[in-house]
Amino acid sequence: METRTRGEVVVAVADGVLMLDVAGPAQVWHWAGRRVRFASPDGRPARTDIGAPLGVDCALAEVDSKIDTLVVPGYPPEEMVSPPLVRAVRELARNARRIASVCTGAFVLAEAGLLDGRRATTHWMACAELAQRFPSVSVEPDAIYVRDGDVITSAGVTAGIDMALALVEADDGQEAALDIARHLVVFLRRPGGQSQFSVRESVRTARTGVVRTVLDAVAADPSADHSLAAMAERGSVSGRHLTRLFRRQTGLSPARYVEQIRVEAAKALLVSGDDGVATVARRCGFGSEESMRRSFVKLLGVAPTEYRGRFRANAG
Structure with a gap:
């Protein structure tokens, strides 16, 4: 060329x-x-x-x-x-x-x-x-x-x-x-937000039972209460100790992991289903459509509607 x-x-x-x-x-x-x-x-x-x-x-x-x-x-x-x-x-x-x-x-x-x-x-x-x-x-x-x-x-x-x-x-x-x-012979973009690997898999090496228990609970039901207090109670540790364990074993804070899991779940629903953005936000545990939009823009660089349009088109 x-x-x-x-x-x-x-x-x-x-x-x-x-x-x-x-x-x-x-x-x-x-x-x-x-x-x-x-x-x-x-x-x-x-x-x-x-x-x-x-x-x-x-x-x-x-x-x-x-x-x-x-x-x-x-x-x-x-x-x-x-x-x-x-x-x-x-x-x-x-x-x-x-x-x-x-x-x-x-x-x-x-x-x-x-x-x-x-x-x-x-x-x-x-x-x-x-x-x-x-x-x-x-x-x-x-x-x-x-x-x-x-x-x-x-x-x-x-x-x-x-x-x-x-x-x-x-x-x-x-x-x-x-x-x-x-x-x-490649797509113009897998944007910065297109996952290199499922977040669930990328933290699979977490060793302690406490962190593993919390990780699995969040992945199993992204829409549940996953505040730091709720996760700490689930692991029977303090919020501060849980945060230390998380960072040491996953490189993430508990809040960042929850956010990434919810965004990952929302990405799947946006591409595979026809629910409106507000419904997807609710099903994935975001407090509002605007909250989901902010997370998408921060982590992926695109809004949910743009993500849906782009990757549904690529899938077709």
């Missing part, structure tokens, strides 16, 4: 980088007419997770121009945070209009202090660890990607393509992004 040059994207790579985390987003930006450069901490080729060498254009410290987007792909658990990469990314971020991560690249951004006080996501299997290691980061395990100001983090592997398409759409408009999506 025809491309046009504008802006510059720098992909920061080091040994162990996940090949698909690099290739997918880079292809999107290349077709969007961006100059894509690969840079490593020492300027040497990087060894990808599958063993193939990845050539680079320069060392990260040698990138001296103002860049449009700095991208940090993911790494396997044993190579997740390389100190030289963290230092280089921290420095280079000062010259970037925006910073993006794919999959566990969020750990590099967090270690560099670039996620402090921000909302973020990563691969669903690593969300709890991200929340535990970096308590100043508000981790959103149910998101495909999260945009907080000039920092964008995406979930695992192919979610990097979704994120790159969303940024192209924001820069160049829907038609430009749609054209690239057609060439990639």
Whole structure:
């Protein structure tokens, strides 16, 4: 397809980088007419997770121009945070209009202090660890990607393509992004709010009986009373202790888990049924239609009616 040059994207790579985390987003930006450069901490080729060498254009410290987007792909658990990469990314971020991560690249951004006080996501299997290691980061395990100001983090592997398409759409408009999506044979958008994995599954590793009991009760009946007091009483602990257990084992507060479960239930009803939005809100435990709308906008970036229209259309 025809491309046009504008802006510059720098992909920061080091040994162990996940090949698909690099290739997918880079292809999107290349077709969007961006100059894509690969840079490593020492300027040497990087060894990808599958063993193939990845050539680079320069060392990260040698990138001296103002860049449009700095991208940090993911790494396997044993190579997740390389100190030289963290230092280089921290420095280079000062010259970037925006910073993006794919999959566990969020750990590099967090270690560099670039996620402090921000909302973020990563691969669903690593969300709890991200929340535990970096308590100043508000981790959103149910998101495909999260945009907080000039920092964008995406979930695992192919979610990097979704994120790159969303940024192209924001820069160049829907038609430009749609054209690239057609060439990639993917949907233009699984929006940031389209779940990367069911919230019920993403917290399935909760270990204590207290947390497991509360999780199961909320998932079984989203419309019931799930105030902190009610959940604490159900688990026979104080609200403060329950909150600590929740954050430690799931990366979420009890209230956030309840909200996500209710939104997940509402999403299913909106796509599969014909009940009005107010009825869906009531069936899923929201106090009002407006309350559900606020939760949808906050977690998904779209209103319930827009979500219904978009995903019912895609399903058809």
